[in-house]
Amino acid sequence: MKKIKVWFWIIISVILSVTMVSISLNWSRASVTDLTKLHNSRLSPVIMIPGSSASVDRFDTLVKKLNKNNRNPHSLIKVRVTTDDKLHFSGRLRQGDNEPIIVVGFQNNHDGYDNIKKQARWFNLAFKSLTKQYAFNNFKVIGHSNGGLIYTTFLEKYYASYSSQIKLKQLMTIGSPYNFNEKSVRHKTQMLSDFIKNRDKIPSSLSVYSVAGTETYNSDGLVPLGSVMAGKYIYQGRVKHFTTISVSGSDAQHSDLPQNDQIIDLINRYILDPKQLPKNLQNTNNLDNSPKLK
Amino acid sequence: MDRILNYTVKLRRSRMTKIVRNTLTILFPIMLIGSFAEVLKFTFLTKNGYMARMFGIPYWLPFNNELNWIMGVIFHCTIDMIALYAAYGAAYFTAKEYKKDAARAGAVGLMAFLIISFQPNSAGMPDFSRFLMSEGMLIALVVGYLCSRILVIFGNSQLDRRNQVILPVIIIIILSSLLNFLGIVMIKLEIPTYVASFVMQHTQINALFYVLGMGTLTDLLSWMAVGGPFTNSPTFTDTPSMANLSAALKAGSPWKVPYNFTDTTLFHSFANFGGTGVTLALIIAILIFSKKPRNRNVSKWAIFPAIFNNDYPMMLGIPVLFNPIYLIPFVVAPLINMIIAALFITLRLIPAAVYPVPVGTPGPLIGFIGTNGNWLTLVLGIFLIILDVLIYMPFVRLSDQISTRAGQINEED
Numbered sequence: 157m158k159k160i161k162v163w164f165w166i167i168i169s170v171i172l173s174v175t176m177v178s179i180s181l182n183w184s185r186a187s188v189t190d191l192t193k194l195h196n197s198r199l200s201p202v203i204m205i206p207g208s209s210a211s212v213d214r215f216d217t218l219v220k221k222l223n224k225n226n227r228n229p230h231s232l233i234k235v236r237v238t239t240d241d242k243l244h245f246s247g248r249l250r251q252g253d254n255e256p257i258i259v260v261g262f263q264n265n266h267d268g269y270d271n272i273k274k275q276a277r278w279f280n281l282a283f284k285s286l287t288k289q290y291a292f293n294n295f296k297v298i299g300h301s302n303g304g305l306i307y308t309t310f311l312e313k314y315y316a317s318y319s320s321q322i323k324l325k326q327l328m329t330i331g332s333p334y335n336f337n338e339k340s341v342r343h344k345t346q347m348l349s350d351f352i353k354n355r356d357k358i359p360s361s362l363s364v365y366s367v368a369g370t371e372t373y374n375s376d377g378l379v380p381l382g383s384v385m386a387g388k389y390i391y392q393g394r395v396k397h398f399t400t401i402s403v404s405g406s407d408a409q410h411s412d413l414p415q416n417d418q419i420i421d422l423i424n425r426y427i428l429d430p431k432q433l434p435k436n437l438q439n440t441n442n443l444d445n446s447p448k449l450k
Numbered sequence: 451m452d453r454i455l456n457y458t459v460k461l462r463r464s465r466m467t468k469i470v471r472n473t474l475t476i477l478f479p480i481m482l483i484g485s486f487a488e489v490l491k492f493t494f495l496t497k498n499g500y501m502a503r504m505f506g507i508p509y510w511l512p513f514n515n516e517l518n519w520i521m522g523v524i525f526h527c528t529i530d531m532i533a534l535y536a537a538y539g540a541a542y543f544t545a546k547e548y549k550k551d552a553a554r555a556g557a558v559g560l561m562a563f564l565i566i567s568f569q570p571n572s573a574g575m576p577d578f579s580r581f582l583m584s585e586g587m588l589i590a591l592v593v594g595y596l597c598s599r600i601l602v603i604f605g606n607s608q609l610d611r612r613n614q615v616i617l618p619v620i621i622i623i624i625l626s627s628l629l630n631f632l633g634i635v636m637i638k639l640e641i642p643t644y645v646a647s648f649v650m651q652h653t654q655i656n657a658l659f660y661v662l663g664m665g666t667l668t669d670l671l672s673w674m675a676v677g678g679p680f681t682n683s684p685t686f687t688d689t690p691s692m693a694n695l696s697a698a699l700k701a702g703s704p705w706k707v708p709y710n711f712t713d714t715t716l717f718h719s720f721a722n723f724g725g726t727g728v729t730l731a732l733i734i735a736i737l738i739f740s741k742k743p744r745n746r747n748v749s750k751w752a753i754f755p756a757i758f759n760n761d762y763p764m765m766l767g768i769p770v771l772f773n774p775i776y777l778i779p780f781v782v783a784p785l786i787n788m789i790i791a792a793l794f795i796t797l798r799l800i801p802a803a804v805y806p807v808p809v810g811t812p813g814p815l816i817g818f819i820g821t822n823g824n825w826l827t828l829v830l831g832i833f834l835i836i837l838d839v840l841i842y843m844p845f846v847r848l849s850d851q852i853s854t855r856a857g858q859i860n861e862e863d
Contacts, residue, residue, distance in 0.1 A: 176815065177828065179504050184819040188805055195699035
């Protein structure tokens with residue numbers, strides 16, 4: 157009787173072990189495939205968030221201008237997050253494009269700190285889904301107006317769980333009112349205080365560019381210059397590089413900033429990956445050459 | 451041989467041993483439940499746990515978060531502050547050995563340990579050193595014992611009855627506050643980062659000896675209930691692991707990586723089956739060779755946690771802690787495992803385990819998953835377990851003999 161019991165347990169444990177081994181093997185193969193895909197991915201998207209009251213179409217002009225005269229245009233993918241946490245994708249990744257532009261917009265695109273916190277959570281949902289679909293290991297971001305605030309919230313609250321696998325290289329905020337409509341940091345809004353309090357969570361390897369538009373000497377017509385400049389209290393000394401740039405001249409009004417030619421130039425220079433040198437400079441035998449050089 | 455046996459029996463019957471054994475006995479049920487909760491929480495209900503990953507448990511189990519919370523509470527109040535109970539037990543049983551008021555001694559011991567590990571947090575709320583609470587069992591035993599001895603000394607003195615109680619408590623409070631002030635709470639073994647940098651800066655052969663040494667130190671320290679340089683599960687975030695992983699992903703296979711000998715590739719993959727000291731082998735050895743119903747019973751309870759590398763029930767139940775009989779196999783078995791594994795890696799028979807494994811992956815599967823399913827690694831793991839069972843065998847028999855003889859002598863008294 158005792159013998160039977162012993163054999164029973166031995167058989168049970170052998171069956172269980174074999175099951176565990178095969179399940180583990182399956183899992184391990186899948187996991188390594190995913191890791192390899194992620195590690196060897198050459199994809200490096202630029203993810204943009206528009207400001208309040210704007211839709212996912214906000215950057216269409218910007219992307220058109222970026223793609224002008226570009227032999228390898230950036231694909232444009234749009235993600236709209238509705239208030240029920242659902243994601244709606246449009247556009248697709250063109251084959252051979254390693255630097256797609258992804259715009260994430262929200263159904264609830266209203267102003268105010270509470271909405272920004274909600275939008276940051278929605279952005280996190282979209283971002284998680286994007287990382288799964290496109291398996292990129294680094295990315296760059298641009299936020300216009302409140303988009304920059306949503307990114308700051310995202311970096312301080314959600315990014316830590318990705319940071320070991322997916323590296324954020326550059327952040328550009330365009331006319332982002334870090335202190336809302338306050339002209340002076342003597343009156344800190346709740347949001348700015350929170351941003352400063354949690355700045356340690358922002359990755360220290362990041363390069364940040366804060367671009368301000370100036371229509372008058374102290375405003376872009378909507379956002380006070382002092383509010384944009386308040387970003388330094390969050391980023392300066394925390395990230396690797398923090399640069400503030402103010403732009404004036406035509407299209408320097410708050411809402412025109414995304415299609416301002418100077419800003420597009422800045423994006424080309426600081427945010428996008430350096431263009432691979434045209435083939436003719438690398439390979440003299442290539443006949444298809446010169447006219448494309450700017 | 452007979453003399454060693456008799457000596458061990460004598461040791462077994464000394465006051466010190468009795469105090470420690472009795473304390474461990476009251477800790478055992480707490481630790482057992484705690485280890486079940488720990489395994490359920492971190493391996494079954496948390497997303498990056500082994501069972502959770504394999505079966506997607508958190509995604510379909512109803513009330514997963516609630517269960518996770520409950521298991522967390524149980525874990526934190528048992529295993530995570532086990533030293534607290536140890537301080538109480540040590541003080542209680544010391545006083546009992548000296549035939550004094552044991553309950554009072556227990557309370558005083560508990561208080562002394564709380565004072566020593568007190569560390570207010572930034573909000574000013576009372577908080578206690580995590581290291582002392584969870585890994586400071588040895589310190590707790592000493593604190594409890596000393597408190598009790600002070601109480602006993604005063605209890606036997608010529609002072610009048612009131613002073614006999616108040617004076618020692620005052621002295622103990624002052625002494626433990628001083629210890630707290632001197633920063634004993636700051637004690638922490640911060641070796642892991644050092645291990646990583648050593649492995650990177652030295653040649654492979656030096657790194658090998660270093661990992662073997664640190665592994666042995668870890669086993670030795672956990673035999674004394676102190677956390678050693680290597681943590682209980684591989685982290686995969688240290689620099690050599692990242693470098694290994696990155697090299698393997700680039701090459702598409704784990705055969706050519708910069709650091710073949712690290713705590714992950716040797717210690718966690720081959721020397722930690724069922725927890726430190728290859729506890730899984732001890733359980734099997736006891737189930738096969740031991741005739742003591744108590745030990746067999748403890749081993750059966752300990753199987754479930756040990757599958758997921760949780761060795762607490764065995765450490766306290768048998769007990770392995772402070773047990774001179776099991777010290778040798780507890781240190782030697784993992785060492786032999788690491789040496790054989792290192793040999794296999796050097797001869798390029800198996801690759802290094804570089805891919806990350808989920809938390810609580812059963813011992814022999816760590817190397818298997820870590821090499822992305824190298825069959826020889828799995829076979830080697832199973833072979834090593836059998837070898838370790840054979841290493842433990844004579845000691846299990848010796849332990850049986852000693853407890854039989856200790857029992858006989860007890861009856862003669």
